[in-house]
Amino acid sequence: MLRSLYRCVLSAHPAYFRRRFADEMLSIFDQADGKLSAAKLLVDGVTSLLRQWALRPEFWEAPPAHAAAGDAPLFCSLENPKPRTAALVYGVLLSGLALNGVCWTMGYAWNHPTFMDIRPGYGPAGRVPESKLVSRPLHRSTAAPEPQLSTDAGRLLLVFKSPARPHSAAPSEGAVSGAPLSTPRLVSIDLQAYAGTYVSASAKPVEILITVAAGRLYVEFPGEVRGFFGPTSLARFVAADVPECWIEFAASSDGIIDRAEVYCRGEHVTALRH
Amino acid sequence: MKEDLSSFLPLSPATLHILLSLAGEELHGYGIMQEVQRQSEGKYKLGPGTLYDNLQKLIERRLVEELGQRPGDDDPRRRYYRLSSSGRGVLTAEIARLDGVVREGKLRLQTRPRRA
Numbered sequence: 001m002l003r004s005l006y007r008c009v010l011s012a013h014p015a016y017f018r019r020r021f022a023d024e025m026l027s028i029f030d031q032a033d034g035k036l037s038a039a040k041l042l043v044d045g046v047t048s049l050l051r052q053w054a055l056r057p058e059f060w061e062a063p064p065a066h067a068a069a070g071d072a073p074l075f076c077s078l079e080n081p082k083p084r085t086a087a088l089v090y091g092v093l094l095s096g097l098a099l100n101g102v103c104w105t106m107g108y109a110w111n112h113p114t115f116m117d118i119r120p121g122y123g124p125a126g127r128v129p130e131s132k133l134v135s136r137p138l139h140r141s142t143a144a145p146e147p148q149l150s151t152d153a154g155r156l157l158l159v160f161k162s163p164a165r166p167h168s169a170a171p172s173e174g175a176v177s178g179a180p181l182s183t184p185r186l187v188s189i190d191l192q193a194y195a196g197t198y199v200s201a202s203a204k205p206v207e208i209l210i211t212v213a214a215g216r217l218y219v220e221f222p223g224e225v226r227g228f229f230g231p232t233s234l235a236r237f238v239a240a241d242v243p244e245c246w247i248e249f250a251a252s253s254d255g256i257i258d259r260a261e262v263y264c265r266g267e268h269v270t271a272l273r274h
Numbered sequence: 275m276k277e278d279l280s281s282f283l284p285l286s287p288a289t290l291h292i293l294l295s296l297a298g299e300e301l302h303g304y305g306i307m308q309e310v311q312r313q314s315e316g317k318y319k320l321g322p323g324t325l326y327d328n329l330q331k332l333i334e335r336r337l338v339e340e341l342g343q344r345p346g347d348d349d350p351r352r353r354y355y356r357l358s359s360s361g362r363g364v365l366t367a368e369i370a371r372l373d374g375v376v377r378e379g380k381l382r383l384q385t386r387p388r389r390a
Contacts, residue, residue: 020330025323031304
């Protein structure tokens with residue numbers, strides 16, 4: 001039994017070592033007296049097996065031919081292509097360090113999110129152009145406990161940066177540019193400034209009712225269930241439940257919102273405040 | 275071209291004992307194990323795995339030569355090994371080094387300052 005195991009262990013050695021020494025090792029095993037000695041030799045064989053595969057890659061195969069007696073090489077052979085043990089160890093260490101670095105970076109980024117400020121600007125026609133994103137770290141301690149219009153439960157929070165403005169008045173560019181950059185805060189929009197009845201200017205007038213309830217803006221189309229619209233900017237509200245549906249508000253010269261452009265599923269309706 | 279023997283020094287205990295056992299005569303693997311045990315008075319036992327691992331390296335470095343099998347041996351699987359001239363030189367250098375260590379050690383131990 002032990003002899004069979006020992007033969008298996010020997011046969012698992014690298015071919016070059018096995019060809020040279022396996023018979024002799026088995027011969028020594030055959031001379032062992034007692035099971036204890038045989039068991040010790042078996043342990044020694046297993047140790048040798050591990051040593052040969054892990055630490056002796058240069059002897060896995062026959063080494064290149066030696067020089068002849070006169071130190072003249074018989075032929076040249078390329079270097080053993082198998083990696084050295086030290087190179088393997090260094091490779092494992094470097095791989096571990098690189099993996100650790102990547103994991104640490106990902107963990108750091110996850111625990112230190114970058115918040116984005118949206119600084120709204122206003123064009124000459126009263127329209128809100130694309131928001132300008134400014135990336136900078138959020139100072140949590142300076143966040144004012146103001147009512148929040150829209151929040152995102154994810155890792156990215158879009159914060160409107162604008163000074164407080166009078167109710168029922170559309171924001172002006174001068175007011176926005178006067179806001180200090182170091183004190184970002186959430187915009188407080190008076191949704192009542194948007195509420196009212198808007199009537200389309202088409203041949204068949206459509207009445208759109210915009211109301212405010214529980215701090216939300218609801219839009220009710222005739223014959224349809226009213227829906228909740230969330231702000232993406234001061235003049236643009238997007239339907240929460242209906243895809244591809246949004247409203248853009250416009251203000252008159254005196255700053256009062258008097259027009260609503262309704263875009264819904266490819267259709268466009270211009271409605272004036274009644 | 276003369277090889278620099280100091281690059282082999284110091285020898286590991288297993289290598290030293292194997293070279294020392296082959297210094298007297300040609301031996302097979304089992305004979306080397308027994309000779310090592312005799313030299314060390316049973317304090318150092320060499321297993322076949324360690325023996326042939328070291329023999330492999332010594333043959334590769336040409337410190338030991340493999341003679342092959344002998345027809346009249348009891349076990350035809352046995353192969354005999356002998357010390358090469360390089361191996362003898364390395365062993366001599368190692369013995370000289372150890373001799374220096376022993377002398378230095380004895381000198382230091384004898385001249386240890388006594389307490390007043």
